[in-house]
Amino acid sequence: VTQLANRRTAVVAALALFLLLFPMFASEFWIVSIGIKSMWLGIVALSLIFLAGYVGMVSLAQTAVYGSTGYVVANLTVVQGWPTWPAVAVAILAAVAVATVAAVVASRSYGIYFLMLTFAIGVFLFYFALQYRPFTQGFSGINGVSAPSLFGIQLTNPTNFYYMALVVATGAYLAVRHVTRTPFGLTLQGIRDGHERMAALGYNVALHRIAAFAFAGLIAALGGVLAVWYNGQISPGSIDITRIIDILVVAVIGGLYRLQGAWVGAIALTLLQAYANDITNRVNTLIGAVFVLILLLSPGGLVGIGEDVGRRIRSWRGRDPRPATAEVNTG
Amino acid sequence: VQLATGVRSIPLPRTSRAILTTVAVAATVVFVAQFTIRELSQDSAQFITIALNGLTLGALYFLAASGFTLIFGLLRVVNLAHGAFFLLGGYIGYQVAQDTGSWVLAALAGAGAIAVLGVASQQLLLRRIQGQELREALVTLGLSIIIADLALAHWGGQPVDIQTPPGLSGATNIHVAQLLYPSFRLFVLVLAIAVGVGLWLLLKHTKTGMIIRAGVDDRPMVAALGLNVQLVFVAVFALGAALVGFSGVVGASYLSLAPGEDGRYLLYSLIVVIVGGMGSVTGAAIGAVLVGLVDQFAAVYVPTYSVLVTFGLLVLVLAVRPTGLLGRAA
Numbered sequence: 001v002t003q004l005a006n007r008r009t010a011v012v013a014a015l016a017l018f019l020l021l022f023p024m025f026a027s028e029f030w031i032v033s034i035g036i037k038s039m040w041l042g043i044v045a046l047s048l049i050f051l052a053g054y055v056g057m058v059s060l061a062q063t064a065v066y067g068s069t070g071y072v073v074a075n076l077t078v079v080q081g082w083p084t085w086p087a088v089a090v091a092i093l094a095a096v097a098v099a100t101v102a103a104v105v106a107s108r109s110y111g112i113y114f115l116m117l118t119f120a121i122g123v124f125l126f127y128f129a130l131q132y133r134p135f136t137q138g139f140s141g142i143n144g145v146s147a148p149s150l151f152g153i154q155l156t157n158p159t160n161f162y163y164m165a166l167v168v169a170t171g172a173y174l175a176v177r178h179v180t181r182t183p184f185g186l187t188l189q190g191i192r193d194g195h196e197r198m199a200a201l202g203y204n205v206a207l208h209r210i211a212a213f214a215f216a217g218l219i220a221a222l223g224g225v226l227a228v229w230y231n232g233q234i235s236p237g238s239i240d241i242t243r244i245i246d247i248l249v250v251a252v253i254g255g256l257y258r259l260q261g262a263w264v265g266a267i268a269l270t271l272l273q274a275y276a277n278d279i280t281n282r283v284n285t286l287i288g289a290v291f292v293l294i295l296l297l298s299p300g301g302l303v304g305i306g307e308d309v310g311r312r313i314r315s316w317r318g319r320d321p322r323p324a325t326a327e328v329n330t331g
Numbered sequence: 332v333q334l335a336t337g338v339r340s341i342p343l344p345r346t347s348r349a350i351l352t353t354v355a356v357a358a359t360v361v362f363v364a365q366f367t368i369r370e371l372s373q374d375s376a377q378f379i380t381i382a383l384n385g386l387t388l389g390a391l392y393f394l395a396a397s398g399f400t401l402i403f404g405l406l407r408v409v410n411l412a413h414g415a416f417f418l419l420g421g422y423i424g425y426q427v428a429q430d431t432g433s434w435v436l437a438a439l440a441g442a443g444a445i446a447v448l449g450v451a452s453q454q455l456l457l458r459r460i461q462g463q464e465l466r467e468a469l470v471t472l473g474l475s476i477i478i479a480d481l482a483l484a485h486w487g488g489q490p491v492d493i494q495t496p497p498g499l500s501g502a503t504n505i506h507v508a509q510l511l512y513p514s515f516r517l518f519v520l521v522l523a524i525a526v527g528v529g530l531w532l533l534l535k536h537t538k539t540g541m542i543i544r545a546g547v548d549d550r551p552m553v554a555a556l557g558l559n560v561q562l563v564f565v566a567v568f569a570l571g572a573a574l575v576g577f578s579g580v581v582g583a584s585y586l587s588l589a590p591g592e593d594g595r596y597l598l599y600s601l602i603v604v605i606v607g608g609m610g611s612v613t614g615a616a617i618g619a620v621l622v623g624l625v626d627q628f629a630a631v632y633v634p635t636y637s638v639l640v641t642f643g644l645l646v647l648v649l650a651v652r653p654t655g656l657l658g659r660a661a
Binding site for chain 2: 126241242
């Protein structure tokens with residue numbers, strides 16, 4: 001077991017070193033279009049994986065949450081001329097509020113009903129953004145959003161932005177991992193596995209689900225702030241059905257039950273989006289086909305396929321100290 | 332964070348819940364009645380036009396949502412490719428109408444093509460993961476991206492619409508209100524009523540309908556009785572998909588089709604069946620009329636917030652009846 005722990009530490013250290021040194025050898029295209037983009041996409045997908053994997057709530061409303069953050073940041077800084085950091089704080093609060101309202105509406109439904117309701121909420125927010133022109137400026141959206149500077153460091157610089165995204169992503173990952181291990185997190189997993197039993201034990205199931213959703217909203221909001229700085233603008237197109245599906249694709253490719261999978265899926269999707277153009281004009285068709293194939297073939301996504309292969313190799317070599325991969329709970 | 336330890340949500344006693352519901356319903360009825368009387372006396376032509384817009388739009392929503400709710404009722408498949416099916420049915424109808432000039436042929440082609448597509452996706456994709464509701468829903472969502480993308484590649488981004496049949500292209504004079512109203516929209520209303528009655532007859536008064544209803548209640552038992560449930564599944568999927576394809580042609584003649592419309596019809600079908608109760612055709616009819624009316628009145632009276640008002644309807648219904656108006660607990 002100590003051997004396993006050592007190997008694990010080595011892997012984490014190597015990964016950390018790679019991520020830290022990445023901007024030194026990567027081109028600007030790789031830093032920005034692959035590195036930074038997968039960071040924020042991964043953070044948003046992380047919030048979905050947390051909900052799906054640990055609470056049994058497959059939410060399609062995460063774009064609504066990160067979109068609200070983006071809109072508030074854009075409106076307050078560009079239109080109203082606020083300084084950046086207060087605007088960011090207000091935006092994150094607003095997103096958590098949106099998430100809480102969405103959760104209150106959907107907290108009594110489970111499984112497929114929950115999926116449908118959150119999907120309706122996600123698409124609703126898209127139409128509301130289109131319609132509520134005084135705040136969102138309608139179809140064209142709000143342009144000219146740029147990253148601020150922090151302690152004199154200009155975040156518009158790609159390398160600096162990359163490191164900030166890395167810090168936020170690591171923080172989000174550690175925060176979610178921590179929460180899943182607290183009594184609250186364990187209760188959520190209990191609710192995922194049997195909400196009636198948890199209710200019978202005296203837990204307020206609805207309140208826990210709302211709290212979990214609000215927490216996931218906070219995580220998605222962090223991704224939303226990075227996203228609006230990365231894109232420099234926000235419009236209804238940033239939260240339409242294609243984006244909803246993008247987040248889902250990331251989570252499913254990464255495997256809906258592993259937190260690290262969020263970034264595996266995010267890197268896979270950004271690479272696909274960046275390079276699929278060389279193969280075909282129909283990028284969305286390709287993404288859709290990959291998505292359907294992964295769903296049909298492996299419930300654990302790419303991470304699941306990787307683990308499967310790893311386990312086969314180990315068992316072929318005659319030693320596998322690890323238990324078999326857990327089945328996905330599709331609640 | 333410890334939210335639990337002994338804290339329990341105390342369910343309202345049945346009587347006080349009933350009182351709350353009654354008060355909410357009564358308040359809504361009074362408000363609607365007052366609003367109707369006031370507006371009718373002030374500008375009756377405008378009021379009736381909006382009401383007709385709401386009703387006919389509701390009819391279109393019902394046509395679209397009936398297929399969705401039928402498939403869900405029996406197969407428990409939430410077909411999120413529903414909007415894409417609608418779009419593709421409309422586009423195929425548009426193509427056929429361009430080539431032949433016949434609206435009826437266009438409608439048949441749209442319905443037929445989507446029925447085939449529906450059966451194909453059920454047999455080739457969904458059957459492999461049958462019973463895993465969430466995975467099925469996600470697969471249909473993936474399917475919807477592919478269909479929408481290919482439709483965009485083939486028909487482009489410009490909106491298209493289908494010429495309405497010659498006899499229905501004009502306007503009908505509604506004498507009571509002294510206004511002219513597009514005949515085709517009234518035809519959609521008639522069509523929706525016909526489809527609704529047809530579905531009701533099929534489900535309640537034929538042997539096939541009996542098998543479908545039995546399948547909704549207890550699938551394993553129907554199979555144990557020696558009936559080929561898989562065949563019934565295919566038939567229902569074909570019928571549901573055909574209805575969606577057909578409504579796509581109707582929708583393309585009523586309004587127009589463009590990339591992105593798939594999302595709108597998917598959203599409205601979802602709201603209609605959530606409000607009406609999942610799997611209930613009657614519920615879908617009530618839900619569609621409610622959503623259509625609320626949508627149109629809100630669009631005129633509170634244009635900046637009409638989306639929120641429609642959303643409010645959904646929230647209100649779910650607060651009073653979590654399973655929708657005519658829905659039963661799953």
